[in-house]
C-alpha cells in the first residue's frame with residue numbers, strides 16, 4: 001500500500017512537471033537557435049511592417065502607439081511588453097494569432113544582441 005501511494009505520487013509529480021514544461025514551450029519565449037546577429041533593418045522591421053503596422057501605424061494607431069520606426073520598436077520591446085504580448089497565447093499580438101516560432105525567435109535574438117539598428 002505504501003509503495004502504491006509512492007508510485008502514484010511519483011506519477012503525479014512527473015505529469016505536473018511535464019505539464020509545466022509543455023506550458024513554457026507553448027507560450028513561446030523561444031530559446032533561440034539563430035546564430036547570426038539580428039538587426040532591426042531588415043529582420044525586425046520586416047516583421048513589424050508585415051504584421052503590426054496596419055494597426056500600430058498611421059495617424060490613429062491601435063493602443064495609441066506606432067511600430068513604424070527603429071526608436072518606436074526598440075522602446076516597446078525594451079521598456080514595454082512587446083515580447084510578452086507576441087508570446088502570449090491567450091492575448092497575442094497580432095490579435096489574429098501568434099507569429100511563427102521563427103519570427104518570435106528573431107525578436108528574442110534581437111533583444112539578446114542588444115537591439116542593433118543596421
Ligand code: HEC
Nearest residue numbers: 051052054055056062063076080081082085086093094095
Ligand atoms: C488588428 C490590429 C492589430 C495588429 C495587427 C497588431 N496589434 Fe498590437 N494592439 C492592438 C490593439 C487594439 C491593442 C490595445 C489593446 C490590447 O492591449 O490588446 C494592441 C496592443 C499592443 C501592445 C500592448 C501595449 C501596452 O501598452 O500594453 C503591444 C506590445 C502590441 N500591441 C504589439 C504588437 C505587435 C508587435 C504586433 C505585430 C507583431 C501587433 N501588436 C499587431 C491591435 C493590433
